Amino acid sequence: MTDSTSRTGLDRRAFLKTGAALAAGAAVTTKVTGFPFVSGARAQEAKTLRYLGTAVNQSTEIAAKVKEDLGITIEYVPVTTDEVTKRIITQPNTFDIVDTEYFSLKKFVPTGNLMGMDAKRIKEFDNITTVFTKGEIDGKAIGGQGTAPWKVLYLAGNKSKEFSATPTEWISLIPTTYNADTLGIRPDLIGRPIDSWAELLNPEFKGRASILNIPSIGIMDAAMAIEASGKYKYPDKGNMTRDEIDLTIDALIEAKDAGQFRALWSDFNESVNLMASGETVIQSMWSPAVTAVRAKGIDCRFQPLKEGYRAWASGFALPATLEGPKLDAAYDFVNWFLSGWAGAFLNRQGYYAAVLPTAQANMQPYEWAYWMEGKPATQDILSPQGQVIAKTGDVRDGGSFAERMGAVACWNAVMDEDAYMVRKWNEFVAA
Amino acid sequence: MAATNRTGIVPYLQAAPLALVFLLFLVVPLAFIVVVSFWTYDNYQIQPAFTVQNYADVFDRCIARLPTLCTTFRTYVSTLGFALRVWVLTLLIGFAIAYFLAFEVRSKAIQSVLFLICTIPFWTSNVIRMISWIPLLGREGLVNRTLMGLGVVDQPVEWLLYSGFSVTLTFVHLFTFFMVVPIYNSMLRIDRSLIEAARDAGASGWQILWNVVVPLSKTGIAIGSIFVLTIVMGDFVTVGLMGGQQIASVGKTIQTEISYLQFPIAAANAVVLLATVLLIVFALLRVVDIRKEL
Numbered sequence: 001m002t003d004s005t006s007r008t009g010l011d012r013r014a015f016l017k018t019g020a021a022l023a024a025g026a027a028v029t030t031k032v033t034g035f036p037f038v039s040g041a042r043a044q045e046a047k048t049l050r051y052l053g054t055a056v057n058q059s060t061e062i063a064a065k066v067k068e069d070l071g072i073t074i075e076y077v078p079v080t081t082d083e084v085t086k087r088i089i090t091q092p093n094t095f096d097i098v099d100t101e102y103f104s105l106k107k108f109v110p111t112g113n114l115m116g117m118d119a120k121r122i123k124e125f126d127n128i129t130t131v132f133t134k135g136e137i138d139g140k141a142i143g144g145q146g147t148a149p150w151k152v153l154y155l156a157g158n159k160s161k162e163f164s165a166t167p168t169e170w171i172s173l174i175p176t177t178y179n180a181d182t183l184g185i186r187p188d189l190i191g192r193p194i195d196s197w198a199e200l201l202n203p204e205f206k207g208r209a210s211i212l213n214i215p216s217i218g219i220m221d222a223a224m225a226i227e228a229s230g231k232y233k234y235p236d237k238g239n240m241t242r243d244e245i246d247l248t249i250d251a252l253i254e255a256k257d258a259g260q261f262r263a264l265w266s267d268f269n270e271s272v273n274l275m276a277s278g279e280t281v282i283q284s285m286w287s288p289a290v291t292a293v294r295a296k297g298i299d300c301r302f303q304p305l306k307e308g309y310r311a312w313a314s315g316f317a318l319p320a321t322l323e324g325p326k327l328d329a330a331y332d333f334v335n336w337f338l339s340g341w342a343g344a345f346l347n348r349q350g351y352y353a354a355v356l357p358t359a360q361a362n363m364q365p366y367e368w369a370y371w372m373e374g375k376p377a378t379q380d381i382l383s384p385q386g387q388v389i390a391k392t393g394d395v396r397d398g399g400s401f402a403e404r405m406g407a408v409a410c411w412n413a414v415m416d417e418d419a420y421m422v423r424k425w426n427e428f429v430a431a
Numbered sequence: 432m433a434a435t436n437r438t439g440i441v442p443y444l445q446a447a448p449l450a451l452v453f454l455l456f457l458v459v460p461l462a463f464i465v466v467v468s469f470w471t472y473d474n475y476q477i478q479p480a481f482t483v484q485n486y487a488d489v490f491d492r493c494i495a496r497l498p499t500l501c502t503t504f505r506t507y508v509s510t511l512g513f514a515l516r517v518w519v520l521t522l523l524i525g526f527a528i529a530y531f532l533a534f535e536v537r538s539k540a541i542q543s544v545l546f547l548i549c550t551i552p553f554w555t556s557n558v559i560r561m562i563s564w565i566p567l568l569g570r571e572g573l574v575n576r577t578l579m580g581l582g583v584v585d586q587p588v589e590w591l592l593y594s595g596f597s598v599t600l601t602f603v604h605l606f607t608f609f610m611v612v613p614i615y616n617s618m619l620r621i622d623r624s625l626i627e628a629a630r631d632a633g634a635s636g637w638q639i640l641w642n643v644v645v646p647l648s649k650t651g652i653a654i655g656s657i658f659v660l661t662i663v664m665g666d667f668v669t670v671g672l673m674g675g676q677q678i679a680s681v682g683k684t685i686q687t688e689i690s691y692l693q694f695p696i697a698a699a700n701a702v703v704l705l706a707t708v709l710l711i712v713f714a715l716l717r718v719v720d721i722r723k724e725l
Contacts, residue, residue: 082690089476089692107692111476207589213676215687256677263593263675279570279592419472422691423488427502429687430509430679 049333052077052087053099057177057314061384062342070336072329088113092319097330101314103147103412105172109161115320116155116170121331124338124355132175132354137406146220146238146413149175149313159320173315174334175354177346180309180404184275184285188299197307198228199282201255210274210283213264215425217412220310221284222252224409228307238413242420249424253431275300287350291389304398308409347371348384352401374400468698477694485699506679514663517602521659522652524603525610533618549608561601561672568592593675601673602663610655617651653719657712664708
């Protein structure tokens with residue numbers, strides 16, 4: 001059954017090799033992959049990395065700093081989350097490094113289009129937070145429902161199509177950032193404390209709630225709300241059975257028929273607009289979107305809830321065909337990324353860095369105290385772009401790193417019943 | 432007739448470039464979609480096969496659940512409903528505008544100027560014209576503020592935005608011009624002496640409109656209708672944005688499936704949609720023989 005796909009995979013590899021050989025042989029050459037450019041030698045070509053990922057993680061500041069420190073030019077290829085997955089599967093020769101989420105791994109590791117990265121070549125590998133390697137913070141286990149990173153971190157070999165349950169040298173994704181998501185609320189319009197996911201489906205917010213229209217994530221938010229209301233306890237919200245999917249979607253349809261949702265949202269800006277305009281007062285949200293609403297001077301909170309967070313994590317992977325100087329450059333870049341500057345940059349945006357000690361070394365103690373230790377800001381907190389995002393005395397929503405990541409209940413996931421889930425989700429949208 | 436004189440290979444050669452373009456960029460991709468719609472898929476790949484499972488999934492429990500509508504039927508009812516409403520509204524408005532431009536405005540220069548004015552909204556993008564309705568119709572929007580200021584309502588009117596109303600409104604706003612252009616074009620070619628003759632023969636204004644102008648604008652109406660109906664049937668951006676993503680459309684279903692890499696079922700849905708739209712177009716062409724009238 002996989003005959004045809006694996007055959008094209010080989011062809012592609014052979015094709016790339018020929019391309020690389022041509023590039024090495026000729027002094028002035030046009031690359032075969034369709035990006036015409038003139039390059040003197042292969043070494044110079046290695047100094048450019050095509051970086052595939054979502055625009056959210058692709059900062060110009062990081063690219064500028066890499067150029068300065070390593071002399072490597074980062075060429076961003078910004079696409080949507082789903083498009084990243086699609087590209088890895090259908091066009092693995094159009095990028096040199098990819099930044100993607102752990103939950104997608106189940107979709108593309110079996111294609112063999114990516115290679116496992118060698119942990120021995122990652123200098124800070126042993127310092128990567130235990131969130132990824134063991135699923136613990138300070139020795140305390142984190143909720144592991146869904147596609148938790150530690151379940152898919154190791155591959156059986158360098159070019160393996162299979163995961164390994166026990167630690168190996170080969171890493172599927174070298175972690176970059178991760179965070180814990182929860183509901184966003186408008187405290188000024190709600191006027192009472194919110195402490196449970198169940199509030200998302202509370203009729204009190206009829207016509208003023210929203211859930212995100214990305215099926216795999218939206219259904220988990222719904223499951224958090226249903227479980228919080230005591231209706232059903234899921235063995236694994238990230239991998240539901242058909243019956244559980246039916247139950248969840250039926251509850252959503254019931255809420256929709258009752259007029260619970262003002263709208264559904266599917267991109268970052270939609271969620272910001274719904275919240276900022278007051279069309280909704282409670283909804284699934286992402287951390288930077290809450291910051292964006294606040295930047296407009298509107299009170300918005302990324303509300304910690306007693307049932308915990310839905311977490312996500314992303315990391316770097318390399319296409320299986322990468323080799324020679326380009327491969328070395330990719331490793332250099334990944335090592336640079338974990339060496340602190342980028343980690344501090346991400347921490348200041350409210351994400352978390354994979355290697356915390358190096359990030360800490362690149363942050364001021366007051367910044368570290370606010371972002372990571374959950375302490376009140378002793379002076380104004382600035383974003384990497386220099387805007388004030390928290391005033392002296394403010395405390396981060398959800399508190400410290402250990403409190404937030406320690407309270408994770410489930411992780412973004414791809415279910416075994418993915419196709420059925422999408423079909424049922426379409427039913428919800430059509431209801 | 433002239434056509435009978437054109438024999439030999441030359442006319443075929445003349446038509447060949449366009450035919451080739453159509454073959455390469457329309458027929459081949461379409462054939463591929465049809466082929467893929469019979470393939471199977473799992474998480475990360477599609478595999479050649481011959482299975483009708485995708486079509487079975489599209490029409491999952493559609494017969495068994497009658498008279499309750501299944502997802503697909505409900506989606507089509509919703510999409511066809513929009514198509515019908517938008518078609519009627521754009522036709523009425525579009526016809527009125529075209530009639531005004533072609534018959535009421537006497538000067539050729541003013542006609543052209545007014546026609547150009549109609550195109551001004553097209554200088555900005557579709558999406559911008561769409562989302563510009565949001566601040567107007569929202570809960571805290573201009574319309575609600577005005578209504579509440581005038582004391583007409585005490586509570587903001589909710590159905591103005593993220594509703595069937597806002598979707599229809601936006602469609603009509605976006606696509607009326609696609610109706611105006613072809614109708615205006617056919618009206619310009621109506622021989623004015625025909626109208627004078629009708630008037631001399633004692634026809635009233637309405638009679639002239641119904642018995643002379645409408646039949647002679649039929650091609651324009653048919654072409655405009657094809658434009659509007661096919662665009663609305665395939666749309667998912669407008670329905671998504673203005674319907675608050677809570678209103679189903681066939682296009683949105685296909686888009687969701689594609690983003691989850693379920694190409695075969697998306698292809699099956701596309702084939703069903705294509706068949707539906709083709710049926711509508713054939714029905715229209717049965718009523719109006721465009722080729723004869725052009």
